[in-house]
Amino acid sequence: MNDLPIIPILATLLGGLAFWLMLPRGTARGRGVGALAMAMALGLAGSQMPRVGDWLDNSVFFILAAVTIVSAVAAVTFRNPVYCAIWFGQMLLGTAGLFLFTGAQFLAVATTVVYAGAILVTFLFVLMLAQPEGKAAYDRVSWEAMLAAATGVVVVAALSMIIGRTFAPEGALYPWLGMPTSQQLAANVLTPAHVARLGGELFGRYLIAIEVAGVLLLVALVGAAVIIGREKR
Amino acid sequence: MHLLLLLLEPLLKIAVVIGGLMTAAAYLVLVERWMAAWMQDRLGPNRVGIPLTKIRLFGLGQPIADGVKFLCKAEFTQEHVDKALFLLAPLIMFITAMAAFAVVPFGSVIPPDIFPASWGIKEPIRLMVAPGLDVGIIYMFALGSIAVYGVVLGGWASNNKYSFLGGLRSSAQLVSYELPLGLGIVGVLLASGSLRLDAIIGEQARTGVWNILTQPLGFLVFCVASFAEAARLPFDLPEAEQELVGGYHTEYLGIKLMMYLVAEFLHMVTAAFLLVILFLGGWHLWGLTGAGEVVTWPIALLRVIVLLAKVMGMILFFMLCRWSWPRFRYDQLMDIAWKVMIPLGLVNLIVVATCNEFGMPLARWMGVSAEWAMMAAGWFALLASWLVVSLLDPTAGGNRPRHLRPAEAIPADWEAQS
Amino acid sequence: MPYEVALLNNYLLVGAALFGIGLVGFVSRRNLIVMFLSAEMMLQGVSLSLVAWGRFHNDFGGQLLVLFIIAVAACEAAVALAMITMLFRRSGKLDAAHWQTLREANQPRFHEEPLPEEFGDQPLPWPRLTPAGIQPDVPREKIDYRPKV
Numbered sequence: 001m002n003d004l005p006i007i008p009i010l011a012t013l014l015g016g017l018a019f020w021l022m023l024p025r026g027t028a029r030g031r032g033v034g035a036l037a038m039a040m041a042l043g044l045a046g047s048q049m050p051r052v053g054d055w056l057d058n059s060v061f062f063i064l065a066a067v068t069i070v071s072a073v074a075a076v077t078f079r080n081p082v083y084c085a086i087w088f089g090q091m092l093l094g095t096a097g098l099f100l101f102t103g104a105q106f107l108a109v110a111t112t113v114v115y116a117g118a119i120l121v122t123f124l125f126v127l128m129l130a131q132p133e134g135k136a137a138y139d140r141v142s143w144e145a146m147l148a149a150a151t152g153v154v155v156v157a158a159l160s161m162i163i164g165r166t167f168a169p170e171g172a173l174y175p176w177l178g179m180p181t182s183q184q185l186a187a188n189v190l191t192p193a194h195v196a197r198l199g200g201e202l203f204g205r206y207l208i209a210i211e212v213a214g215v216l217l218l219v220a221l222v223g224a225a226v227i228i229g230r231e232k233r
Numbered sequence: 234m235h236l237l238l239l240l241l242e243p244l245l246k247i248a249v250v251i252g253g254l255m256t257a258a259a260y261l262v263l264v265e266r267w268m269a270a271w272m273q274d275r276l277g278p279n280r281v282g283i284p285l286t287k288i289r290l291f292g293l294g295q296p297i298a299d300g301v302k303f304l305c306k307a308e309f310t311q312e313h314v315d316k317a318l319f320l321l322a323p324l325i326m327f328i329t330a331m332a333a334f335a336v337v338p339f340g341s342v343i344p345p346d347i348f349p350a351s352w353g354i355k356e357p358i359r360l361m362v363a364p365g366l367d368v369g370i371i372y373m374f375a376l377g378s379i380a381v382y383g384v385v386l387g388g389w390a391s392n393n394k395y396s397f398l399g400g401l402r403s404s405a406q407l408v409s410y411e412l413p414l415g416l417g418i419v420g421v422l423l424a425s426g427s428l429r430l431d432a433i434i435g436e437q438a439r440t441g442v443w444n445i446l447t448q449p450l451g452f453l454v455f456c457v458a459s460f461a462e463a464a465r466l467p468f469d470l471p472e473a474e475q476e477l478v479g480g481y482h483t484e485y486l487g488i489k490l491m492m493y494l495v496a497e498f499l500h501m502v503t504a505a506f507l508l509v510i511l512f513l514g515g516w517h518l519w520g521l522t523g524a525g526e527v528v529t530w531p532i533a534l535l536r537v538i539v540l541l542a543k544v545m546g547m548i549l550f551f552m553l554c555r556w557s558w559p560r561f562r563y564d565q566l567m568d569i570a571w572k573v574m575i576p577l578g579l580v581n582l583i584v585v586a587t588c589n590e591f592g593m594p595l596a597r598w599m600g601v602s603a604e605w606a607m608m609a610a611g612w613f614a615l616l617a618s619w620l621v622v623s624l625l626d627p628t629a630g631g632n633r634p635r636h637l638r639p640a641e642a643i644p645a646d647w648e649a650q651s
Numbered sequence: 652m653p654y655e656v657a658l659l660n661n662y663l664l665v666g667a668a669l670f671g672i673g674l675v676g677f678v679s680r681r682n683l684i685v686m687f688l689s690a691e692m693m694l695q696g697v698s699l700s701l702v703a704w705g706r707f708h709n710d711f712g713g714q715l716l717v718l719f720i721i722a723v724a725a726c727e728a729a730v731a732l733a734m735i736t737m738l739f740r741r742s743g744k745l746d747a748a749h750w751q752t753l754r755e756a757n758q759p760r761f762h763e764e765p766l767p768e769e770f771g772d773q774p775l776p777w778p779r780l781t782p783a784g785i786q787p788d789v790p791r792e793k794i795d796y797r798p799k800v
Binding site: 019023024026045049050051052053057061065068069072073075076077081084085088091092095098099102103104106107110111114115118119122123126127130131136137138139140141142143144145147148149151152155156159160163167173176178179180184185188189190197198201202206209213216217219220221223224225227228 | 652653654655656657658659660661662663664665667668669670671672673674675676678679680681682684685687688689691692695698699702703705706707708709710711712714715717718719721722723724725726727728729730732733734735736737739744745746747748749761763764766
Binding site: 089106109134 | 236315317318321365366367368371372374375376377378379381382385386389397401404408411426427428
């Protein structure tokens with residue numbers, strides 16, 4: 001009983017309760033309290049996460065992570081679907097920032113261009129044309145809010161428990177097997193010629209995958225056009 | 234303290250960039266009004282000179298007067314708008330327009346030997362806010378994609394049918410023309426081997442051949458696409474006053490409207506910068522500016538001046554185009570994007586890729602250097618595709634009806650009949 | 652903890668959180684578009700984990716798999732939008748609870764409860780102008796209130 005991680009368990013349960021309060025349940029009560037409780041849960045969880053480098057690196061990472069997770073929660077709990085889409089876009093920008101923080105520059109801009117710039121805009125179009133009056137009745141009541149929040153608690157708790165156990169000093173990864181040195185990183189993943197190396201790997205080792213992805217995109221394009229065009233009889 | 238010194242260089246660059254851009258945005262409006270006046274054979278603004286006096290100074294105080302007017306306007310938010318999105322939309326557009334200048338070089342480098350030795354500057358200072366970003370130009374595309382939100386949210390939040398339609402139209406136009414924008418650039422990227430804008434200029438300086446000479450088709454595609462991305466005539470249907478009142482910024486006033494207008498102008502400035510850097514050689518001028526990285530301070534200064542002069546020339550070309558042509562109809566606009574510009578961009582890509590791969594044997598067979606072979610291929614591609622497009626696609630050659638059946642052909646004496 | 656290990660740990664936690672939040676959104680929301688966005692959020696959580704592991708193992712494979720995930724997500728978005736548009740054409744709304752014929756044999760039909768009246772949902776009044784000219788012959792409600800957009 002002594003080595004039960006009290007604060008992470010408390011954070012997860014509080015987060016689950018806050019999520020249940022914030023999900024659209026047909027009334028506006030509890031949303032403010034839920035938001036506050038979620039902020040507290042995130043703060044508790046963040047205090048348990050290890051520090052990443054010096055204070056500047058740490059602050060940048062935690063700000064990006066906080067922005068991402070808060071936007072994700074907002075994207076799921078707001079009642080107006082256009083706001084959900086906008087918060088989803090903010091979450092994409094947060095993940096793009098996280099990609100940039102870890103050295104995946106091309107992925108950061110590719111996520112922004114493709115996901116936030118094309119896919120989400122298309123969804124926004126469909127939303128605005130299909131639901132011009134904003135939040136409808138089916139946006140204000142969700143299915144089984146309590147069970148959904150409980151599911152989220154179980155999933156997040158299980159995942160964080162596994163991660164915590166793996167990275168604990170007596171865990172499976174110690175003594176930090178496979179950790180790369182900074183010279184190794186600078187030669188490979190964090191090389192200054194990032195795009196050149198990425199392109200080399202993409203068209204060298206993963207050439208067939210790229211071609212298959214191209215064919216898949218073509219098939220999806222034609223399929224989408226056929227599905228929509230067929231209705232106009 | 235060490236951190237502050239480390240951050241000082243980027244912060245100074247950011248301050249210079251933002252200050253310069255805001256002043257430029259204000260005074261470019263004045264230049265546009267002079268250009269409009271010149272083209273329309275009238276006098277432009279010439280009364281507002283030095284503030285608080287009656288000295289007329291060619292109307293140079295006009296932007297200050299306009300700015301003060303915007304700031305002092307009674308700004309209220311209407312009751313029927315979606316307040317959060319109403320405020321957010323111009324912010325998004327403005328921030329992305331500004332942030333795009335983080336990867337734009339304003340010159341090449343400042344040599345380190347002009348600073349006093351006690352400052353300890355040993356490496357040349359690159360005149361770019363974020364020189365380490367390896368994905369230079371795609372970063373600008375990412376911000377251009379985010380800028381679409383400013384338009385579509387502004388139209389939606391205004392709770393007004395005209396604004397909504399204008400926002401949808403404008404965002405569809407912006408999204409459609411992102412594709413030719415990218416395709417026009419890929420040829421340049423293949424030729425330069427890097428995504429970073431200073432490396433692209435360096436490659437053009439090294440070979441001495443500007444990309445407009447070897448890839449004129451790419452230049453055409455990119456030019457048309459950047460006109461459309463900046464929503465300048467002949468692609469400014471989204472804000473066509475005759476049809477949509479004001480488009481997506483109908484309901485805006487005061488500072489928010491100023492942010493929209495400034496963001497549009499910054500888009501134009503960004504497009505001009507990109508055109509100059511990618512196709513017109515950037516700071517390179519034959520024989521004057523040299524091609525290397527290590528330069529003396531007069532050459533560095535000359536490079537900055539050459540780049541800014543070229544950008545100014547390009548901006549004047551943009552303004553000239555605005556006051557010369559009528560605008561495209563919306564379906565014509567979309568047709569041009571999808572049916573003309575994207576195929577042309579693909580043709581350019583194929584030609585450049587083929588030349589890159591097989592250009593050397595061809596050049597040796599022709600007896601000229603590789604650049605001349607690429608130039609020949611590029612201009613051939615331009616002329617061939619021009620011919621094909623104007624023969625095939627009636628949209629490109631005006632909207633005249635073609636291939637009429639004989640029974641419907643216009644009789645020779647139609648003038649006398651009507 | 653060394654820098655790389657702490658970075659990996661934190662990225663995996665953020666990815667797990669995103670996955671969980673997306674999961675909750677997918678099973679609880681009824682709007683088809685918001686459901687799809689939650690599914691995409693799960694994919695983003697997985698992408699974060701992939702990029703973190705890629706950096707830890709000093710391999711580009713993590714980033715490249717995320718690139719393929721983006722391509723596949725674009726395809727999925729195209730087809731999903733096509734289907735959502737078709738469903739909207741048939742039912743007139745973006746409600747997932749409308750399609751009840753796919754439920755299991757012993758599952759009762761989902762009945763929607765009437766919503767309590769919410770403050771702030773009053774219909775918007777027209778702006779008031781100084782009266783001038785002839786009063787139009789229109790019922791009072793139409794003069795005073797109007798629907799949104």
